[in-house]
Amino acid sequence: MKILTTVKRVVDVELNIRVNDGAIVEDGLQYVINAWDENAVEASVQLKENNSAETTLVSIGGDDNADMIKKCYAMGIENGILIDDPALAKADSAIYAKVLQKVYEKGDYDLIVTGKQAQDTDSGQTGVMLAEYLGVPCVSNVVSIEVVDDQKIKVSRLGDMGTEIVELTLPAVVTVSDSINEPRLPAMRGIMMAKKKKIETMDLSALGTSIDDLNGGALQSEVVEYMQPEARQSGQKFEGAAADITAQVVNLLANEAKVL
Amino acid sequence: MTKILVVADIKQGVLKGSTSELLSKARALGAETAVVAIGSNIESLGSDLANAGSDTQYIADDASLELFSAGPFASCVVDAAKQSEADLVWFGFSETGKAVAPRVAAQLNVACASEITDVTIDGDNVEVVRPATANKLIQRIKVNTDKLVAVVRAGAFEATEGITGTENVVKLSIPETDLKAVIKEIISEAGDDIDLADANIVVSVGRGAKDQAGIDLVKELATDLEAGFGSSRALIDAGFMPHNKQVGQTGKIVAPTVYFAIGISGAIQHLAGMNGSKVIVAVNKDPEAPIFNVADYGIVGDLFEVVPILREEIKKIRS
Numbered sequence: 275m276k277i278l279t280t281v282k283r284v285v286d287v288e289l290n291i292r293v294n295d296g297a298i299v300e301d302g303l304q305y306v307i308n309a310w311d312e313n314a315v316e317a318s319v320q321l322k323e324n325n326s327a328e329t330t331l332v333s334i335g336g337d338d339n340a341d342m343i344k345k346c347y348a349m350g351i352e353n354g355i356l357i358d359d360p361a362l363a364k365a366d367s368a369i370y371a372k373v374l375q376k377v378y379e380k381g382d383y384d385l386i387v388t389g390k391q392a393q394d395t396d397s398g399q400t401g402v403m404l405a406e407y408l409g410v411p412c413v414s415n416v417v418s419i420e421v422v423d424d425q426k427i428k429v430s431r432l433g434d435m436g437t438e439i440v441e442l443t444l445p446a447v448v449t450v451s452d453s454i455n456e457p458r459l460p461a462m463r464g465i466m467m468a469k470k471k472k473i474e475t476m477d478l479s480a481l482g483t484s485i486d487d488l489n490g491g492a493l494q495s496e497v498v499e500y501m502q503p504e505a506r507q508s509g510q511k512f513e514g515a516a517a518d519i520t521a522q523v524v525n526l527l528a529n530e531a532k533v534l
Numbered sequence: 535m536t537k538i539l540v541v542a543d544i545k546q547g548v549l550k551g552s553t554s555e556l557l558s559k560a561r562a563l564g565a566e567t568a569v570v571a572i573g574s575n576i577e578s579l580g581s582d583l584a585n586a587g588s589d590t591q592y593i594a595d596d597a598s599l600e601l602f603s604a605g606p607f608a609s610c611v612v613d614a615a616k617q618s619e620a621d622l623v624w625f626g627f628s629e630t631g632k633a634v635a636p637r638v639a640a641q642l643n644v645a646c647a648s649e650i651t652d653v654t655i656d657g658d659n660v661e662v663v664r665p666a667t668a669n670k671l672i673q674r675i676k677v678n679t680d681k682l683v684a685v686v687r688a689g690a691f692e693a694t695e696g697i698t699g700t701e702n703v704v705k706l707s708i709p710e711t712d713l714k715a716v717i718k719e720i721i722s723e724a725g726d727d728i729d730l731a732d733a734n735i736v737v738s739v740g741r742g743a744k745d746q747a748g749i750d751l752v753k754e755l756a757t758d759l760e761a762g763f764g765s766s767r768a769l770i771d772a773g774f775m776p777h778n779k780q781v782g783q784t785g786k787i788v789a790p791t792v793y794f795a796i797g798i799s800g801a802i803q804h805l806a807g808m809n810g811s812k813v814i815v816a817v818n819k820d821p822e823a824p825i826f827n828v829a830d831y832g833i834v835g836d837l838f839e840v841v842p843i844l845r846e847e848i849k850k851i852r853s
Contacts, residue, residue, distance in 0.1 A: 397646075406641060440718065495679070523831045533792045
């Protein structure tokens, strides 16, 4: 089985993010692998370990993605593709999905594993759109993947009515939840080996496409302004004897907030 | 005139509140409204759908649609979107909406936006507002296609009292079953618990509860209040709480009138799932816990001591 795992380099959401004049202040930001994609990498490596699969990752971005790709190598991913093209500096989910479609078509993969959303946009569209463009089945918010045979996998998904068990005919796309696994910390040996591994870098023409094939790079939607959310007014904090302060808060909930 | 199609949120044959919230917003925008309902044995929902504020009801009712399957579900929405000539297609906030909206957008070849909290229509120009980056940023997004498919964030719009529509049912043809993604079964974890998405009050429990005994103690508070019962991620990873109880960026997003965070420290991923609540009450031993930065009323104390008093005091004040 050939697995393609997509990973995105995103801003570290644990740190402060500032906005000035409608734009994100780049100064002081740090970038990390998208947390859900790290789960996708772990899921792919586990499939490789348990089912003799071949693992390839793909990422779209500049050469500053190299550290992230090497980290994925250290976790056990075998091959890495970086799509680096200035025409993709501004892209939306649909364009990313179309680029990934080209990568898929070049590689004859059986399964695409991706995080259910990227933590910079929290959109959760690219993986699902990719499946639509490819015309292959897709299940999102997946919490387990089990190989049935060469043709089929069985996944479970957290849906609105409970855990859905779905059998997928390959090729297929799954987008994974962070509940699927706990990504491993790479071992020192893996880190050393990853340093020597190459990254296959391609621009759009090497991929056999061009920005004209991608609707001229026209964006279906675009962010015109970033804003900082209004911080919640920090309220009243009560310390002291539990009986007293609890009674006080209940009284306020009933008479001040009027919500009880 | 703008045309808005709302995808009805139906659980176990019952129309959920988000449908009338979205239709109320659509009417407030002066739009022509339609709704699409997909499921099995839902024919009788026609008048409920009209009363929720729609003027046309597209209904796909078939035994094959009983269990959720994203492919056929998307086909029904695309069919209704085409027939209604909708400019905007809105899903309520749900795993169904998140799974289906990008498919519909891809099939219609139009823009898709997740978790929108507001929309403005100015002639042909449509803009939406949505949180991003674990709620650390708000994006204002300009839509460049002539249509938009969007998932509306929980609690973004309010239902208008006394809203009504007209019953005008259009039956949709039933799409073929997706043979490449076969639903084998659905394991329901919910039981007859109160749905977190609909609950007026939510009580959530976190790591501070330590074990099953602590969780049971906090659950009694939820039962007293007839509240939805949620959890932070720690107890789910530890196997104490089922996945479908997780409140947070990666689980359920809730916006109740009152949210009780009991023994929850307040990691940003959790805050992203509940900071739209009207009133937040926090109980935590650690006075420095980040949950107190968002709580309207913070009680610094041991939940094992505080929760029984809380139950007692609430009973007293309510009687």
